[in-house]
Every structure is written in C-alpha cells, then in structure tokens.
Amino acid sequence: MKLGQATIKDIARELNVSTSTVSRALKDYPGISDETKRKVKELADKLNYRPNAVALSLRKSKSFTIGVIIPEVVHFFFSTVISGVEEVAFANGYNVILCQTNEKFSREKSSVETMLSNQIDGVLVSFSRETTSFDHFKKMIDLEFPIVFFDRIPDLENTINVTVNDYQGAYNAVKHLIDQGFKKIVHLSGPDNLTISKQRKEGYLDALRDSGIKVKPEWIVECPYGTEKESILITTELFKNKENRPDAIFAHHDIVAAGAMMALKALNLKIPEDVGVVGFSNWQFSSMIDPPLSTVAQPGFQIGETATKILLEMISKKTNMESFPQNIVLDTELLIRKSSVKV
Amino acid sequence: MKLGQATIKDIARELNVSTSTVSRALKDYPGISDETKRKVKELADKLNYRPNAVALSLRKSKSFTIGVIIPEVVHFFFSTVISGVEEVAFANGYNVILCQTNEKFSREKSSVETMLSNQIDGVLVSFSRETTSFDHFKKMIDLEFPIVFFDRIPDLENTINVTVNDYQGAYNAVKHLIDQGFKKIVHLSGPDNLTISKQRKEGYLDALRDSGIKVKPEWIVECPYGTEKESILITTELFKNKENRPDAIFAHHDIVAAGAMMALKALNLKIPEDVGVVGFSNWQFSSMIDPPLSTVAQPGFQIGETATKILLEMISKKTNMESFPQNIVLDTELLIRKSSVKV
C-alpha cells in the first residue's frame, strides 16, 4: 500500500521470472533451483519486501487476526485479560483487534458487524452491561464463527465460556466475614442482568444461609454502575443510622468496596473494628489503600490466556466443536487483608 | 470468509445482473434504476450481505485500521489513552489494532513489521523502556507512513508528538512541596533514556534551584522498573537513617509514590507530617490510598483523542506534513491532596 512497498511482482519483473517462481522461492518450496532461490531472497531483502497480509487474507480467507470485545479497557480486570490475550495471540502469530463497547449495547452490535466485515478469524467477548438480547452473538454462532465468552457469559446454548467461580469466590468471602464474627453483612451487588452478579449474590446468600443467618432484603443493594461515587452514596445511606446498622460489607468489586470504605470513614466508622469489608477482583490499588482491602482475586491474565488458547484451537479446527469444554471455570483466591480481620 | 457469507457475486447471480451493477446499486451510484436498486438492496438484506473489508482494503490500498503500539495495557495511563484512541477511531470508522511490547525492544520491532504487513493506515506509538535505537520508526517515517508518537517521544527529526508538559508538571509539584515548607526533597526518577524522565527531572531540579535549594546528588534515585517493590526497597534505604533524612518525595509516578508511602509507614514516618509525597499521573487508586496522594494529573484520554485526530488527518492527507504541528503539548494539573499538605 505504501508507495515504497515492494511486491512479488516487482521482484519477478526485475529478475525476469514469473511471480509464481518468486512466491515459491520465498517459501522454500521444492522444485526451485538454489540459484533462483538465492537471487530472489537477496533481492527481496534488498527491496525490503514484506508480504502483504491483506492480499493473503483475501486469498486464504484467513486473517490471522482475532477480535476482542470488552466493556472498557480502563478496568484493571479487563486490561489484565487483554494482556493475557495479547500474549497468546502474539506467540501464535495472531493480531488483536480491540473494540470497547463502553457498556453500550449499540456499540456492541456495531462492533460485531465490524469484526465480521473484517474477516477476523475469531472473537473473544465479554458483553456490555446493557446487553440483554444476544441475537447478534447468536448469528455468529449459527455461522459457526469461533467465539469464546469470558467473564460475562450469555444465556445461550452451545457457547464456550471462560469464567471464574464467582459463586465460590463470593461464598468464601462471606464465610470468612462470618468466621470473623460479623453477622449483619450487606451485599453491594452488580448489575442484575449479569450472570457474574447473580453468581456472587448466590454465593453470598448461601454462605449466610449455611451459617443460619437470616438475610434481610434491605441488605442487598444493587450498584449498577459500580462507581466509587455511587457506592459512597449507597453506603452512607445504609450506615448513617445507628440502629440496626450492618457490621460488614461484601462488595461486587473493589471500586465499590473502596467507595464504601471512604463513606465509612466519613461516618467515623472504623474498619475493620466497626465494619468489615471484602471486595472482589483484587484491583491494583487494593493492597495500597488503608486498611488494605481483603478481596477475591480473579486470575485475569490466565482468563485471557485460556480463552485465547481455546479460540485459536477452534480456529485451527484441530478438533470439532463438540469436543470443546463448554465451560472453563477458573478458581478464585481469597486474599485476606486487614479490612476484614477483627483484631 | 465464513462459508455462509454472501458476496456481491451471489447477489448478482441470483438477480441476473452484473457484479458492477450490484456494487453500484448498493452505494446509490447515479445511473442505476430505482427498481434495480430496490431489488439489490432487498436481496442484500435478506442474504445478510456484508462488504468484505479485506477485499476493500486490497482494492483501495486502505484498511481503515490504525495500530497502537504501547508498553503495557495494564498501566492506567495507557489504558486511558487507548480509550481516547478508540473513541475517535470508532467515530471515524476506523479499527484499532493493538500491540503491546511489554517494554521489550524486540517485540516493538516485530510489532512494527506486523503493522506494516497488515497495511494499516497509520500508527500511534509510545515506545518501550528498552528502546534506544529508532531505526524501525525511521524506516516508517521515510516511507511517509503516518505515525504519531505520544507520551514517550523519540529523538528524531520530523516526528509529530503528543505529550504533556512534564517539565512544568514536575516543576509545579516540587514548587508546591517547597511552598509547604519541605526542604530536603528527593526525586524517585524514571528510566533515564526516556524524555519524560528527563523532563520531570529537569522540572524538579529547576524548582529547587529557583528556590535556592542546593540539590544533593544522592537525592536523585532512578527507579527504572517503576514497580511498588522497587520503590519500597529504595525508599527504605533512603529514609532508614535518622541523620540527614530527606523530608519529601517527588516520585516519577504514582505506583512509585505508593510504594514509597508503604515504606515510610513501615518506618513509622508520618505522611505528610514527617514526609511529604507527590506522585505523577493520577492513577485511579491515588485518591483512595491513605493519605490521599497528591499528584500531577495527565489528560490521558485527551492525549489519545488528540493523537488519533492528528493521525487521521495525516492519513486523509487533508494537509501536507509540513502544516502539522510538530509537538502538541497538553497541560497537566496538580492535584493537591493530603499527602503533601502540612497541617
């Protein structure tokens, strides 16, 4: 495309051979004289020849590019996943095209269109908060287009998903709070339509139930946006009255937990003496805040790696769809720090 | 590429017209009967026709794709920049291909090759910590390949760069520490080969000089990796002895500052009473740590937006190279929080 870029044709012309000869020489096909090979390669080198990946894509119906659709890059979790994706993709000669939806359904749909138009070989998806219809993904699946969902997975048949055990992670976190002697544990939950939110809520509920603690409905508050500000407002509301004040928080993720901690401090409540706090995701900052935040760590990098490995396998069709594990569930790890440990 | 994907040929065959007619009808070219247009569009719709972007790329020598080469996605600053890039690219119908170098020179070189092979229309670059030779970029520039550097800019002629005023940001930060009464201010600096590191160091030096403070050589310590751990080690070393102990830290970025704060706390030094701390970049966590960290905020999103806008202009050659501003320098903002304010 760049004016200066040499093509196979240029080499062929200059050497008075055919393009097929050049093509073959460059890839060491049998049946090309060493002499020719040498000349071709030398000239290619000199002209700084670089195969045109676009022409190859067209010819081979394969672009060596995978797409990633995620809500937002700036979320630590997602950027960690991308790192894992990039790593595996790069190691296998694949490029990564990135589309962030900013949690918008419309952007997600157009991202899917773009990706299909661009003949990408497969796609990794974690869908937006707004997404409730999955027709756009269904379409891809029906076309047998390689697609792997991670973190946020859809309610569809025959999808391949990579997640962490959100239920167990939440269960362990809440169990830990109970073990520490906390009894009135509220849950700042995530958007209701996401499976991860449901799973974490279930884990929370079951942990309380298993310990014989009756859950009050007002203990579960949805934080749909998951921002610090939202969390501060909600937490302040929950804790401002002395009577019946809860004594612990299990937050849907660390930003929400951090917001809650700020609100608690503003109310002059001590963490963990008055209120224990556990978050989810182990964001970069979680070990640095005061007190350090206990949290459920998700292996983001590993999620990215795993999802990409599976996707690349699907692409190269080493195996058929049926042989793929439908759901890969990775383990979380409860990191106990000061915010939840009674002294 | 997907077996199921309809092409212009399919439509042509089914409708008994030529492919050119279909092509023209689809894009409302003049000189096509309304009747034909209608039929073509209807069928296209029914077959779920989607133009093959790869074929278009090849034909037009234009891929509507830009590349981004950065050290690491997981850095809050870079992911913020990507957000800005994505936003502008998307709004203009461009895709974003992402390559992270993991701060490796070799990866950077191969990324450049990949991008060139893939006929991307332009590239945004913030190079790796290891990079000291710029031949690979020089090659692109000589080919008049559209390229915009941001944040980390090379020592090359005729490049277009988007940065923040690191010098001024650092100067303001250190001036602020001096105004607060701190006198023995150390600088935990960045990798020496990066312009940003040099600029920040200069700002630091000039601020001290302008206030008549003599800088001791041992006050400047390089933190090449910029990790929390590295910073903890270095800070502990710097502050463990009572005599001649410094009384403030200006860190090259917030992670380093956060590490320093952890080290100070471990030494039982109070922030900001005993030691004032200012960071750089306003990472997400900076307002949440204890005490909240004063820092120099960089407009990451805006850097991404600006760089991408310029790149797209270069691509569409609305203007010629000479008319481009060589250096866009955006302003930083000093965010004063508790970590640097003497009570």
Add this chain to the structure above:
DNA sequence: TTGTAAGCGTTATCAT
C-alpha cells in the same frame, strides 16, 4: 441504465 474487464497481491493448479 447496465455490462465487461482489469487490477489490488498472493497462491494453487495445471501446464510445459
């Protein structure tokens, strides 16, 4: 108003 054909860069197939 529509069709024909060439071409973007590459490779696979069939000749020679």
Add this chain to the structure above:
DNA sequence: ATGATAACGCTTACAA
C-alpha cells in the same frame, strides 16, 4: 525447474 492462469471480493474506467 519454471510459467501461465485463475481466483479471493470488490471497484472503476470504458464500452455498449
């Protein structure tokens, strides 16, 4: 050992 040709999907002179 090498060449000619068609094809991938699409656009665009040029012709009709």
